[in-house]
Amino acid sequence: MKQRNLQQLIGIGSLFLATFIVISFLGIILWDILSKGAGAVSWEFLSDVPRKGMTEGGIFPAIIGTAILTLLTALFSIPLGVAAAVYLSEYADDTWLTRLIRAAIRNLAGVPSIIYGLFGVAIFVQAMSLDTSLIASGLTLGLLTLPYIVTTSEEALRNVPQAFREGSLALGATKWQTIRSVVLPPALPGILTGSILGLSRAAGETAPILFTGVAFYLRYLPTSVYDQFMALPYHLYILSTQHHAIEQVRPLAYGTALVLISLIFLLNLVAFWLRANYRQSY
Amino acid sequence: MKLQARDIRLSFGAKEVLKGIDLDIPEKQIVALIGPSGCGKSTLLRCMNRMHDLVPVAKVTGDILLDGESVYGPQVDVVEVRRRIGMVFQKPNPFPKSITDNVAYGLKMNGNWSAAQIRERVEESLRGSGLWEEVKDQLDQSALSLSGGQQQRLCIARTVAVRPEVILMDEPCSALDPISTARVEELMLELKKEFTIVIVTHNMQQAQRVADKTAFMYLGEVIEYRDTASLFASPEEELTQNYLEGSFG
Numbered sequence: 436m437k438q439r440n441l442q443q444l445i446g447i448g449s450l451f452l453a454t455f456i457v458i459s460f461l462g463i464i465l466w467d468i469l470s471k472g473a474g475a476v477s478w479e480f481l482s483d484v485p486r487k488g489m490t491e492g493g494i495f496p497a498i499i500g501t502a503i504l505t506l507l508t509a510l511f512s513i514p515l516g517v518a519a520a521v522y523l524s525e526y527a528d529d530t531w532l533t534r535l536i537r538a539a540i541r542n543l544a545g546v547p548s549i550i551y552g553l554f555g556v557a558i559f560v561q562a563m564s565l566d567t568s569l570i571a572s573g574l575t576l577g578l579l580t581l582p583y584i585v586t587t588s589e590e591a592l593r594n595v596p597q598a599f600r601e602g603s604l605a606l607g608a609t610k611w612q613t614i615r616s617v618v619l620p621p622a623l624p625g626i627l628t629g630s631i632l633g634l635s636r637a638a639g640e641t642a643p644i645l646f647t648g649v650a651f652y653l654r655y656l657p658t659s660v661y662d663q664f665m666a667l668p669y670h671l672y673i674l675s676t677q678h679h680a681i682e683q684v685r686p687l688a689y690g691t692a693l694v695l696i697s698l699i700f701l702l703n704l705v706a707f708w709l710r711a712n713y714r715q716s717y
Numbered sequence: 718m719k720l721q722a723r724d725i726r727l728s729f730g731a732k733e734v735l736k737g738i739d740l741d742i743p744e745k746q747i748v749a750l751i752g753p754s755g756c757g758k759s760t761l762l763r764c765m766n767r768m769h770d771l772v773p774v775a776k777v778t779g780d781i782l783l784d785g786e787s788v789y790g791p792q793v794d795v796v797e798v799r800r801r802i803g804m805v806f807q808k809p810n811p812f813p814k815s816i817t818d819n820v821a822y823g824l825k826m827n828g829n830w831s832a833a834q835i836r837e838r839v840e841e842s843l844r845g846s847g848l849w850e851e852v853k854d855q856l857d858q859s860a861l862s863l864s865g866g867q868q869q870r871l872c873i874a875r876t877v878a879v880r881p882e883v884i885l886m887d888e889p890c891s892a893l894d895p896i897s898t899a900r901v902e903e904l905m906l907e908l909k910k911e912f913t914i915v916i917v918t919h920n921m922q923q924a925q926r927v928a929d930k931t932a933f934m935y936l937g938e939v940i941e942y943r944d945t946a947s948l949f950a951s952p953e954e955e956l957t958q959n960y961l962e963g964s965f966g
Contacts, residue, residue, distance in 0.1 A: 528773055598810035602872070605766060606823035606879055607800025616822070617812050 468692045475690025484654055489674065490683055494691055496653055500569075500664035501698070505638045507573025507660065508580055512637075513630050515577075516584030520626075523585070524592040525614055537589075543582035549642040551579045556646045570660040572648035576637040583636070587629025591622040624713040631706035635699045641668040667695040718782075719744035719913040720802075720883055725764055725779035727757075729772070734760050736937040737779070742883075742930075747905060747914045749928035749945065751921060753965060756934040758917045759807075762885050765915065766802040767795050783883070800827055803881035807888040809868035811860035811875075816843075816852050819860045819871055823879035838878055846874035847904055866897025873904060877912075884908065886916040890923065902927050921961065925949055933957045 479493055486492030527533040555575030565571040595618050603613040619626075641649075650663040651673060657664045674688035675681070720742040727735040735757045742748045750758040760769075767788060769775040781788040788798050800823070811819050820839040824830045830838070839856075843849040848870045852863070860871055869889060876884055886905070890898040905914060905927050918924050924931050925945055932942040933952075941948060941957045952958040959965060 596810070598806060598808060599812060601768065601771070601804075601806065602810040602812065602875075603822070603826075604771070605768065605799055605804035605806075606826065606875065607796055607803075608823070608826040609796050612826050616826070621813055 465696075468689060468696060471686065472689035472691075472693030475686040476693055480687075480690055481694070485652060488680075489652065489678065489687070490680060494665075494667065494670060494687075494694065496656055497665040497667045497670040497691070498694065498698075499656055500649070501638055501667045501695075503569060503657065503660075504573055504576065504644070504664065504666060505634055505702075507569060508576040508637050509630070509634055511574055511577035512580040512584055512633070516581050516630070517588050517626055519581075520585045520588035520592060521614060521619075524589045525610070525618065540582045540585050544586060547642075548579055548640050549645075551575055552643040552646050554578070555643060560647055566661065567646070567648045567650075567663055568661045569648055569657055569664050572644040572664070572666075573660070575643045575647045576640060579640065579643055580630075580633040580637045583633035584626075584630050587633070588622070588626045591625025591629065592618060594625065595621050624710045627709050628706045631702055631709075635702045638699060638702070639668050639695065641666075641672050644669060667691060667698070671695060718742065719784065720765065720915070721782040721785075722761070722764070723780045723782060725761065725777065725781065727760060727764060727769065727775060727777045729776075730774050734937055735764070738937075738939055740932060740939060740942060742913060742915055744913050745909060745911070746929040747909055747916060747927050749924035749931045750915065750917045750934060751919075751924050751931060751960075752934035752940075753960065754919075757937045758934050759887050761934070762804075762887055762915060762917050765883070765885055766799050766804055768804065770795060800879055801881055802883045802885060803876035803879065804885045805869070805872050805876055805887065805889045808892050809865055809872050811863070811868050811871050813859065813861055815857045816860050816863070816871065817856045820875050820878050822875060827879060842874040842878040843871075845877055845908070846870045847900060847907075848874055864897070866893045866900060869893060869897070869901060870904065873901070873908075877908065881912065883913045883915065886914065888917050888919060891919060898923070921949070933960060935960070 481493055481498065482495050483493035484496055485494065523533065523537065527536075552575060555571060555578070559565045559571040559574050560567055563571075565574075599617045599621070600613055603617045604610070608616065637643075644666055648663055649666045649669045651669075653663065653665050671688055671691045674684050674691060678684050718741045722738050722740040725735050725738040726733065738757075738761055740748075740761075750761065752758050763769055764777055765781050765788070767781075769777055777789070780790075783798070783801060787793065788802075812822065814822070817836075817839055820842050821835045824835055824838060840849060840853075843852065848867060851867060852871075855862075860868065863871060869892070873884075873889075890901050893901065902923065905916070908914060916924075916928065928945045930943065931945040931948045933940045933948065933954075933956075935956055941952060941954045943953075948957070949961060952961060
């Protein structure tokens, strides 16, 4: 065999191997959680409160807590993030200042989540006296998600062909009408996909909610956004490392993990569906 | 004169692209701008409806007069200017919306039209651009499902629908096959009855077929501007003659 053919074979082989290793880890994680967690998941597990020092019962308050928390995060971060992205992409001139702002936003996406948690304590819990609550945690997670939403939304807006904007303006539409009618609609699938992926990351975070609102154990559901709450990732953390009978609750921990990744998978499925559905219409 | 350029100078940063253009465009006629690539003909066209406003580095001085009134004046609403001076682009750029929505777009953006009025104007505009018979059964389908030539005629219909006074066309046929090109040219001659048209073209046969007057541009200046027939038959400037003979370009 010629040497260059051999080189090609080795090249492709190692690329395949790298892909295979990546996929394997994902498969192993999924299999591990699914095989050990499936047995714990039942209707009771999903709908009951934790009982007997969390050794029995379910995780209903944690599911509801994470759901409301994610919703609050979305309500805060999507409008603000998309608005900032529209401004940066459509209105802001390309100056050193806007380049600096963009770089700063990108860097924010790399800030460790525990830093957001501490910031949340300082600003929302203490300065704004929201106490440890759903709203304080939601705002903290919103901050964490914002840079992600701004960056992906701006990307989606920039991918809208300039010809659409010119065509609209040439018909006597204002810039605002142009943005609303021909720029945002084609960018929407990208914006939503980015937002949902950002949210699903936030839904799995523990550090930012640790000091800002999540509770170790609550027998009741939050009745307002000023209440504390239980959340799946924190509950999982408690069950797997902080519990007095770790061995005994291990199946419950796996069950919680399974529910958490299922919820996130569901969110991603929604993003996928939105994207496919929108493509189909045009 | 419907549209007049008065000493238009334009530079992108340090690069001067238009070096003092004066051009009178008579009402309800077709004026063609020809010249080699980079001579500034598209740039001049985009000055006429202030499309350069979108480009921060573009600096325009001089003036464009529409019915004798400045298009660049401080009191002028640029949105209104663009409604009165429509534009068709080089590459067909229908919106990713239905055929109806594309044609209705300009109307919906400009004032309160009833659904019935819009429907009427959409049909009228599609008939006017010779597209009605081809698309009347698929008005709700995406404009992107049309062929390139149909898309360009749709863009013309969309422009016509807002009843501008002037239509600027930037090489409208350069992305089309010969048959579609012929249809668009036919359409232009039809539209001339109601609209003033300025067309940028690379195709000298096209200029001769459609234009009443033709301006030859070179390096940011208008070298010669006369009736199309006489410009092509007996150019006065040597530069024009060389270009028409294909010595450069």
